[in-house]
Amino acid sequence: MAQVTLRKIVKEYEGGVQAVKGIDLDIADHEFVVLVGPSGCGKSTTLRMIAGLEEITGGDIAIGGTVVNDIPPRDRDIAMVFQNYALYPHMTVFENMAFGLTLRKFPKEEIKRRVDNAARILDIAPLLERKPKALSGGQRQRVAMGRAIVRDPKVFLFDEPLSNLDAKLRVQMRTEITKVHQTVKTTTVYVTHDQVEAMTLADRVVVMNHGIIEQVGPPQELYHHPATKFVAGFIGSPAMNFIPARLVNGGAALNVELADGIRLPVPEDRAARYAPHAGRDVLFGIRPEHLTELRPNDHRQHLATFQAAPEVVEPMGMETLLHFWMQGNEICARVDPSTPAAPGVQQTLAADMSQMHIIDPQTDKVL
Amino acid sequence: MSATTADTAAQGIYQKAGSLRGERRRVLIWAYIALAFFVVFFLFPPVYMLITSLKSSAEIADLNGNPWLVTDPTLQHYRELLTEGNYLLHFRNSIIVTVAVVAITMVISILAAFSLSRMRFWGSSVLATGVFLTYLVPETLLFIPLFQIIGGLGLYNNLWAMILIYPTLTVPFCTWIMIGYFSSIPKELDEAALIDGANHFQMLWKIFIPVALPGILAATIFAFTVSWGQFLYPMAFLVSSEQMVLTTGIVSDLIRGDTFQWGKIMAGALLAALPPLLVYAFLMDYYIAGLTAGATKG
Structure with missing residues (x-):
């Protein structure tokens, strides 16, 4: 077990395309870190550089305090779980899991003990004599994880391990991975494009975009205090609404003025922070879950109400999503399913202004 | 009772059109004809070789004999x-x-x-x-x-x-x-x-x-x-x-x-x-x- 340190990591491919543009990251011992971002953001490349499967163009990667730039994958003491499992098709589950230990000349009894132990943790003991082709997708994924666990490596690397599974199995394997990490506590770097996976699994989430790190932090911090417009829009589902607005001084208080003249008061505790930007064009960001129906006896503070007519009503069961357009921007609100809502019918909506975000459209930074 | 009515109604409304089974059978017949042709074509030389190898030299040279029949088989060759x-x-x-x-x-x-x-x-x-x-x-x-x-x-x-x-x-x-x-x-x-x-x-x-x-x-x-x-x-x-x-x-x-x-x-x-x-x-x-x-x- 070990910490992983990335210093100014650059990956440049032939032709000068930079996939990773000098990132810094410190991963503590036992920590579960998830790299998340859209495809092409450099997250998989970063993981593959940690694994040693991709050469590093610039910077240093250290595992357990040793710089591993020039150390081949087999000597880095890491284990990796691939998206498509990468099980050896001609070997049984036992042989697949034992392969790494056999190559390292572990004694037979020790191999058996470790494989049995991993099989017990992953609940695959009855499958040990089967070949991969006789396993279901979820079982193959467990075997791939078992192959990593038996090695007892310094670091686990996961490359989108759940992307090939169906939605139900994905949720199940997600809790499985959490359980395994709670049991073995190995430092883990996990790559995914699914922000739900990132939020649910991670101690800390690293949001990447265009080869740089946008923000690093615990899931709740990313959700409540995104640093950039990209993070604000990427974390959370449905995504945060962005509406062009202007900060105006209206009487004593600061207001967010939407282009249709709707004025929403900024809570006093935020006024000081935004005051220097008064009079400027900004982006007003609010999550669908903070844009709700006005409840009777609503005790939430800082509610600002306005009228809107939804164009699309999507009943989800536990909630209903209302989609309406505001100056060409699609806005999504999340209301209680009992709310009477119909397309084209005016509706009173309440924005919880204590949860709002103001984004500088020039820098895309959250103010 | 309602089922019977539905059946009668269906018979009245629908006509049987085409036959998947018949089509499959026709395809198979042609496949077998083509296969039989190839089998005969490719087995012709080895069968001829086998027959000839079992004939005596005299029988091979006999212009009146049937090339496809062995009258006096021998392992002499x-x-x-x-x-x-x-x-x-x-x-x-x-x-x-x-x-x-x-x-x-x-x-x-x-x-x-x-x-x-x-x-x-x-x-x-x-x-x-x-x-x-x-x-x-x-x-x-x-x-x-x-x-x-x-x-x-x-x-x-x-x-x-x-x-x-x-x-x-x-x-x-x-x-x-x-x-x-x-x-x-x-x-x-x-x-x-x-x-x-x-x-x-x-x-x-x-x-x-x-x-x-x-x-x-x-x-x-x-x-x-x-x-x-x-x-x-x-x-x-x-x-x-x-x-x-x-x-x-x-x-x-x-x-x-x-x-x-x-x-x-x-x-x-x-x-x-x-x-x-x-x-x-x-x-x-x-x-x-x-x-x-x-x-x-x-």
Whole structure:
């Protein structure tokens, strides 16, 4: 077990395309870190550089305090779980899991003990004599994880391990991975494009975009205090609404003025922070879950109400999503399913202004 | 009651149109006709050989006899072939050459295909194309310069020359089909092996060769067929009967001037066709495509 340190990591491919543009990251011992971002953001490349499967163009990667730039994958003491499992098709589950230990000349009894132990943790003991082709997708994924666990490596690397599974199995394997990490506590770097996976699994989430790190932090911090417009829009589902607005001084208080003249008061505790930007064009960001129906006896503070007519009503069961357009921007609100809502019918909506975000459209930074 | 009404109504409303079963039957009939034609076409020569090899020389020469019937079957030709002359020696030579060539070919082309398909290095893709291009040069052009080389090495009329030059025919093609096969193996398999602690040789030996076995067997069958049936090179480079392989040995020993020993020629050719038949029958059992099933999703 070990910490992983990335210093100014650059990956440049032939032709000068930079996939990773000098990132810094410190991963503590036992920590579960998830790299998340859209495809092409450099997250998989970063993981593959940690694994040693991709050469590093610039910077240093250290595992357990040793710089591993020039150390081949087999000597880095890491284990990796691939998206498509990468099980050896001609070997049984036992042989697949034992392969790494056999190559390292572990004694037979020790191999058996470790494989049995991993099989017990992953609940695959009855499958040990089967070949991969006789396993279901979820079982193959467990075997791939078992192959990593038996090695007892310094670091686990996961490359989108759940992307090939169906939605139900994905949720199940997600809790499985959490359980395994709670049991073995190995430092883990996990790559995914699914922000739900990132939020649910991670101690800390690293949001990447265009080869740089946008923000690093615990899931709740990313959700409540995104640093950039990209993070604000990427974390959370449905995504945060962005509406062009202007900060105006209206009487004593600061207001967010939407282009249709709707004025929403900024809570006093935020006024000081935004005051220097008064009079400027900004982006007003609010999550669908903070844009709700006005409840009777609503005790939430800082509610600002306005009228809107939804164009699309999507009943989800536990909630209903209302989609309406505001100056060409699609806005999504999340209301209680009992709310009477119909397309084209005016509706009173309440924005919880204590949860709002103001984004500088020039820098895309959250103010 | 309602069900009965519905049935009656359905009969009134719907008409039966087309017949999937009938269509399938028609397709099958044509398939069988085509297959029967091919079976007859391809079995014609070996059956004719078998019948002729069982006739006495007198019966073969009898112009009034029916070529498809044996009136007085005899194993005389087989007996003579196996007890007199150099036939067994030629058989042994063919086996030596073929086994050696298949072994050399597989070692070279597995290593070549592995490096060309997996280790990206400067010029690797040009090299891969080049390997295939060499296969396109016809042997009828090659044997003239090869004659100089073999002569220069002092291997003219020497069985070992065959072991040296047959791989020029087998290696390019075998390498090429195995590059294709190796490329179809998911890259994650070698990456997993590298992380599990394998070096490149262990990766080849413990992962690639077992996983690519169907492709390797296909290449083996090809190398075997080419070596066993090669005619031009032994014809050009081997002159004395003791050095000859089956293909040229039968022709040179059993045809004397304009005297064709048809019975022995047929018996010899038939026996010579047995090893490929056995190899095919044996390897085909293992030659199951889709051995990679289960390695990855899909």
